[in-house]
Structure formats: structure tokens, C-alpha cells
Amino acid sequence: MLSRTGPELMPRYTPSRIEPKWQTWWETNHTFASPRLPGERKRYILDMFPYPSGDGLHVGHPEGYTATDIVSRFERMRGTSVMHPMGFDAFGLPAEEHAIRTGTPPAESTRRNIDTFRRQLKMLGFSYDWSREIATTDPGYVRWTQWIFLVLFDTWFDATENRGRPIAELPIPEDVQTAGSQAVARYRDDHRLAYQSEAPVNWCPALGTVLANEEVVGGVSERGGHPVVRLPLRQWMLRITAYADRLDRELDGLAWPESIKKLQRDWIGRSTGAEVDFFIGESSGSEPDEAGFNAWKQGRASADFPGKPGADVLRVYTTRPDTLYGVTAMVIAPEHPAVAKLTTPAARPAVEAYCEAAARKSDLDRTDLAREKSGVFTGSYCRHPLDGRLVPIWVADYVLASYGTGAIMSVPAHDTRDHEFAVAFGLEIVRVIESSDGGESELPFTDHGRAVNSASYDGLATADFISRVAADLESAGLGRAAVNYKLRDWLFSRQRFWGEPFPILHELDAEGNETGLVRGVPESELPVPLPVLADFKPGNTPDPPLSRADADWLFVEIDGVRYRRETNTMPQWAGSCWYELRFLDPHNSERFIDPEVERAWMPVDLYVGGAEHAVLHLLYARFWHKVLHDRGHVSWPEPFGRLVNQGMILGEMEFTGYRHPQGGWLSAEQTRAHPTQPGVTIDRESGDEAAPARVPAEQVEKQGEHFVLRDAPTIRVDSRAYKMSKSRGNVVNPDQIVQEFGADSLRLYEMFMGPLEATKPWSTAGVGGVRTFLERCWRLVVDERAEEPVLSASVCDDPADEPQLQELHRMLDKVTADIESLSFNTAIARMMEFVNFCTPLTKRPRALLEPFVKALSPFAPHLAEELWQVLGQPAPVSLAAWPEVEQRYLHDATVEIPVQIMGKLRGRVTVDAAADADTMIAAATADPRIAELLEGKTIVKTIAVPGRMVNFVIR
RNA sequence: GCCGGAGUGGCGGAAUGGCAGACGCGACGGAUUCAAAAUCCGUUGCCCGCAAGGGCGUGUGGGUUCAAGUCCCACCUCCGGCACCA
Known part of the structure; x- marks a missing residue:
């Protein structure tokens, strides 16, 4: 019996053998390393980096990642300098909650989760420059996150100039000046972009932290749905409202989806x-x-x-x-x-x-x-x-x-x-x-x-x-x-352990009480590390866990003055506010980024991620970037030039029938949602709860607009795909898909499902379909009967003939244009047509196959490398030159055009591609069938679009 | 309630105002096989017809146009987001 993946059958397409092989090859040869500075043409192509959760990658991640990988690989093959990095947004609540439950320090579980994510990402063959990997939790990264906070702390917003300026340049009113240095210090503190406030905050007792307005949805926490109460507390705020006007207006020049711009504008709410x-x-x-x-x-x-x-x-x-x-x-x-x-x-x-x-x-x-x-x-x-x-x-x-x-x-x-x-x-x-x-x-x-x-x-x-x-x-x-503006200042502190400590010191008087004066930690002493704690639990009071740190962490003396460290931590958003900059210069220990590198690579040319970050992350990151810009640290006012949101991947399509409480089926139109309990369905008439039951596809058929039970056609069933969730049990695991079908199949399937930006349901049968396509690609080149992968005897050195070259160049033309417009599904369809064209050929010229393998390589890179090698070409095809499209093969000498009468298709005629309107009309009327239909009628009007169609309007 | 987005075969989806349904899944038929799997070839929107052919078809109703899935008006349904911001 033959199995699909048996290693003894190498001549068959065996992803489990070729994929790790090429991943190792790329890594050893540093194939995808980006230069420090780009050449003539650069593309900075960025994914929204993931939060490394304990569940590992889900199939939603590879969707956007494959899209950017295809564009990155394509651009490299065209000779563009490509920056395509990956990292991890590694601070966050789940790691801390895990720590509280299990006693494992968050740093440890985070490292483990990152290892899993990295393994899974590498398994999918993404062409990241892994030498640039960063995690927001790295001390070398935290150092500069803290440093940027100090920039915010050192900046006030000059409303007349509409920009942030150093706090030292803040004009001090005379009455404040005369009131003494303490008054001046307080006046400055009142104007900083990072300031403390005593305002009522959203305190969530269940999570043991305060939350930003943005993290409270309908009165409960966005994460976990816990109740939130209002409580006055001293908090760090960021004066994002000062930038409201610019955050609104400067959206204009960005190549972002209009819907996202609108969401941001509505959020800013001018x-x-x-x-x-x-x-x-x-x-x-x-x-x-x-x-x-x-x-x-x-x-x-x-x-x-x-x-x-x-x-x-x-x-x-x-x-x-x-x-x-x-x-x-x-x-x-x-x-x-x-x-x-x-x-x-x-x-x-x-x-x-x-x-x-x-x-x-x-x-x-x-x-x-x-x-x-x-x-x-x-x-x-x-x-x-x-x-x-x-x-x-x-x-x-x-x-x-x-x-x-x-x-x-x-x-x-x-x-x-x-x-x-x-x-x-x-x-x-x-x-x-x-x-x-x-x-x-x-x-x-x-x-x-x-x-x-x-x-x-x-x-x-x-x-x-x-x-x-x-x-x-x-x-x-x-x-x-x-x-x-609806926009409020950003509540920036959290009473949690697993976040960046604030680089802030509170001055103490002789009795050890806070004087109310604060200062930044000297730059040379960054990063402020997290203290070692035995217990991460938030208390019942809003006192942060860091306040329980040992005295040698908590207290600092500078120039004879005693200080107590700030014990709040920053929210998870902090790290993702500037990571796009650090990727460009990840190991720089002198500055957060080398200005020369920043000028050369920024802004991000393509930024892909989920629409759930439409408001918060993107608004916060833009805000930080503008502050850094005002203070002369970056050259461009906006970080992300072009933004694309990938759509959500839903679970497999499901049919749901409803069981009547008294037994038997209840037709779907006789049910409705429970008025208050979400997710509960009830009988429309009696109000009894109806139990949903999953119905296998083969027991269902379509009747008119609806699906009904095959055995009981009066009973309608619901049909739709649901969001993947553990509770519904419809989560698809990428590891399993890669094991069964291979990484190239997963990549290709996710791109073939439909438009990148659309929400679309998963179909494992569909993965099988693209796998079949890859096997057909394989057989185009490889001899299946040999022991080792060798060239198929049908591959020859003969020149390709005219129809073959036409097919090739039309495919290349379409694939090139489709990658540029991120229409990967149609690019893949066109390559499938090309393979369908080549499969019956008994002699397959290299001149046809080699450009095809190049075109395939951004999509299915492992298979392409292997085929390239079998074809006897030097690796890697990943850096081979993208094939030139020759225009002369794109156009036929003749075209078949439809002939319509009163707008209805009545025949077709073949004419010279360059034929003018009169020639086309002559050809159409000469067609026996058209002539017959026009017989005895008066032609009122004739429309002829050269190369397109002819239409007769008759009476 | 308000704001987005989307409604096209059994399913995912293609279509610069110009031949609706590319490509794939599924289904059906054939070749191959002792048989099956795999592979290869073919058919596959619906209705009428032996056929040639004809009719109907892109959520619903209207409109513009020689021509509408595509443009305009009104409406319905689903999905997503926001929700006392004066």
C-alpha cells in the first residue's frame, strides 16, 4: 500500500522531506538577510508581530504572514532591497495569569512560548531575516521603550506651533516663576506629554488592574468580561489628545483602507x-x-x-x-x-x-x-x-x-x-x-x-x-x-507585574514620604529591570505587585536624595508602539536606532495585520512616532505608509438543526435568538429552549433559498461558518495541517481561499485541492518512478513553441500584476491553468518550466527550490531573477468576439485583433446565423467596440 | 439606533459597463486496475428539448444604457464595529 508521506517514496512529492531541507539551507546560507542600508529601491514589508500565547500559532497568523512573504520574495527576485523582520509582542496579561496559576515566572513561560512560535514560523518557510528578531521583553528592547517614555516625559506640546518641544523650552509664566523652583517644577509636570493624574479610573477587581477606556467594553473588561468600577487613583497618563488634530488630519496622506481611516477618525471624534x-x-x-x-x-x-x-x-x-x-x-x-x-x-x-x-x-x-x-x-x-x-x-x-x-x-x-x-x-x-x-x-x-x-x-x-x-x-x-475630541488622554499605567517598569523616581523627604516631585532614571542606568518577585498575584487593593519588591530595588539614592521607584508598569501596547523602528537596527546599544538607517528604510511600505488593531495599536504607534518626529529622532511623521487588513478565517461551514425540547426537529425559521441570553436559541412560539445539533453535510440538501433535512424536507437547518473557538471545537491547528499536507500547501491554500481582506471559511478539503496542484507541479518536472528525485524524461531542451510561449507569458503577466495588487487567489488560479496546459505535453521544454518554477517560488518556496535543483539550476531559486514578461506574446493575431442582437448573445466571429469597427460589423453580418436573424429586420443602430464586441439594435 | 463591509452554482470564489460562473472543492461519467487508492480524460447554473436550439438566471423592487453582477434610487438579509461625546 502506498502512503502519501512515506519517506521511502521520495520520487513522489514529499513535503516532510524537502521542506526542512530547504529551511536549513536558507538558514545556513543567510539567504534572507537584509542589508544594513538598502540599495536603489527598498521595500519595508512588515507583519503585525504576534503575542506568543501558550496555544501556539493558529491558522489566522499564516494568512497575513504568507501574503507579506510572497511580496517579500517577489521583490527580492526583482532586485529590490527587502526588509522583512519578525518578532514578538511578549509582555501581556495571559503570561502573568499563567504565572499566578502555576507559579512559573512569566519570563520563563514567555521564552517557551516564543520558542514554539519561532519553530512554527520557521516551519512555514517565511523569509524573515531572523537575525533581527526582537521580543518586547528583551532587556535591550525594554531599555529603549523606557527611553522613549523619558522622551515623552521630557516633551510638552506647543499648541501654537502644533508640535512637541523639549520641556526646557516651556515658557514659564511670571507668577509661577516668582513662586519658586517647586512651583516651576509642578508647572512643568502639568505640561509634560507623560503626566500623573488623580482622575477616576477603570479599576477591574477581577484582573487586579486599572484599564484604559479602550479596554473597557460596555462596562466590562475587554479581556475576560469582568466588571469594572470607577475609582480615583494616581495614574500615568499620556497626552495623546494634544496630537488629536494631527492624528486626524495626517491620515489623509496614508494608503490605508478608507474604512480604517474612518474608524480612527470616529475614535478621535473631532x-x-x-x-x-x-x-x-x-x-x-x-x-x-x-x-x-x-x-x-x-x-x-x-x-x-x-x-x-x-x-x-x-x-x-x-x-x-x-x-x-x-x-x-x-x-x-x-x-x-x-x-x-x-x-x-x-x-x-x-x-x-x-x-x-x-x-x-x-x-x-x-x-x-x-x-x-x-x-x-x-x-x-x-x-x-x-x-x-x-x-x-x-x-x-x-x-x-x-x-x-x-x-x-x-x-x-x-x-x-x-x-x-x-x-x-x-x-x-x-x-x-x-x-x-x-x-x-x-x-x-x-x-x-x-x-x-x-x-x-x-x-x-x-x-x-x-x-x-x-x-x-x-x-x-x-x-x-x-x-x-472624543479621544481622551491615554491611561498608561497598569498594576501588573509583567510589563515594562517606568523609568521614574519619586523623591522622598527625610521621613520617607513622597514630596510629589518626580524625575526620570538617568539614561545611563536604563533599562530599569523588573524586580525578582516570589509572588505575582495582584492584591485586592490597587497597589502594584512591584511595590512588594525588595528595598534594594525599590529605593534609589542619587546625589544624596532618596527616591522610591515608580511601581506601576506600562501596558502591553507600549512595546508595539515603536517595534517597526527597532527591527531596522535591533542590536544598536548606543541609540534606539541609527538615524542613517532610519532615514533609509522608513516608512514601512506594506503593513499587514488584523483589523482588530484598527484603532488602538495603530493610533498609539502613530502618536509615539509623531512625538519622536517632533523631537528629531525620526525623519517621517507617520510610521506605516500602506496598511492592509487581512480578513478573518472562520471554521468549516456547519449545518445546524434544532431539537425541540419535547423531541423531534424544529425548523430553523420557527426559532429565534433568546432576547437576553446570547447564544441561546428558543422556540419562537413556546419560548422553550431549542437544542442546536450539528448535522452532517450529506444529510442536508438545498431547497430554494434554504437548506433542509434530506429525510424531512420541511425542517430547515441553519448553514454558516463560525469564528474558530476552543468552545466550539472548530479550531484548525497549523502543525497538523503541515504534517498532513505540507507547509507549501498550507501557504498556498490560505492564499487561494479568496481575497486577502475577506472573511472566509476554512475547508480542509480545499487544502487537499492545492496539494493536488503541487503534486501536479512536481510531476511536471520529476520522474516519479526513479528512486531519487531526477528529471522526468519528458523535460527537454527544445525551444518552446509559439502557443507555449504565449501561455507562459500570459501566466507570468497575470501573476506579476496580481502579486503587485495582492490578488494572490487569482495568481494561483492562473498558475493552475498553466499547469493544466503543460500536463498533457509529452515534451516539456525547460524554457517553459524554469520560468514557471520561478513564478511559483514566492508561493510554494520549498517545492520551487527542490524543482529548481532537479532542473539542474544553482540554488537558490528564491534569489533568482524574476522572469521578464515579453509583451509580444500577450496578444493574439485574431480575436473571437461576441455578436449580440438587442444585447443578447447570438453568435461569435473571429476577426483580426486590430480590426476596426466597420470590419467587425462586416464580419458579423457575414456570419450565416447572424445574417439569418437580421433577415427582414431594420437595423436601427450598430455598436462595435474594436477588439470587444458587436451589437445590433433592430426593429 | 448609527457607521462600515458583503449578498453570484451544492461550497470557496472569478469577471477595465461589453461572452456571468475563470480556478479550486464536491458530484457524476470514462480510461487505467484482478480490485481499490492514486493518476489521466471528460461532464457539471436552472428549466424545456432526442437534437439543433430556446427560455430564465448575480438578495428584492425600480431606473440609466445599444449593453448592468458592475452605475443610480428605494428596500431586505447577514457579518463586523461603535454606542448617551452634546
């Missing part, structure tokens, strides 16, 4: 509108009197709009200043600083109770569950800046303290949320916009339209109103145009 001050008076009274208001207004008219709101006003931000006359209430966030002042004695108990409840509420309670608007009246009023009427001030948690000014003007007629709030509390609703067509539109009406009930502005279109009123407010000193 909005334009106006800030407006509402008079509340100096004293904490409930109704500011009219005289005071008039005096205030007069004062404002002769002065500039204050940069910061005084205690006598409530400042709001609105994108719709045109609705100013529709204001019927002011609403401030429970955390707004003026809450206490505005609360009247009578209202105090209710307001305090409300604010306390809001503070305790997690984001989950505030959003998902509490859709009903809640709020409480403060008892106070403010004065409307334009018409002077009294407007009640409410507190409600639908207003966020962290956005805009933390206070809004409520316009129930023209804002959905304000409308809900007004309805819930019986507030007045005043229409100030009608639709442009004059129709009585329903409220709330949030579209643009025409102003009504707005004094002298009546009749103005919304856009005109906005610009007019903004100018009027500005000149009256009552408001000004303003820009706001």
Missing part, C-alpha cells in the same frame, strides 16, 4: 461648535438677579472671552449654537465642579444622593442598563446669555464630565437625548427649527432646517445661523468657536 457662557452669579443663590446679569453682560462686551470660565458662569459646549433659543434647561455632569455651589439647601439631599449613586455606578450601569434618563434639579437657575430669561439647572449622568465642559445646554426640541430627558421630567420643549420645506416636522427634529422663535435670527438656514451666532457671541464676549 467636532466643531461653540462654547457659550451662561451667567450664574457670584454668590450661591438660586436665581441670579437681572441687574447682576446685565452688568456681567456689559463687562463681557468690552473684554475678551475668558480662556477659563470664571465662577460666575456655567460654560457649555454645543455643536448646534443655532438652537440657543430652544434651551429650556442646563444639565451638568454629577462630577461637575459647580454642583455643590449650584445646589440649593432644599435640593441638597437629593442632589448629593444622586451624585453619590452616579459615582458608584460602573459604566455598565450608566449605559446599558440605565437607558431611562435620570437626573435631579439643583434648585438653581442661570441666565440665558441672549434673552436673559431664567433657565433651570439640572444634574444628570447622561452628561459626561470628561467631554467638552461637562455641562450642556438642553434643547429638547432638537436633540434626542435632551428630548428624552425633558419628557421624563416634564421640562418645557420649544421648537426653534422647522424643516426647510416648511413642513411641520416631528420633534425631536435633529436635522438642519430654518430657524423659528429665534428673535432676529428667524428664517436663517442652520449653517448660516451657526456662523452668524458664533460671530455674534464672540463679539459680545459670550462665547467662542471651539473644537472638541
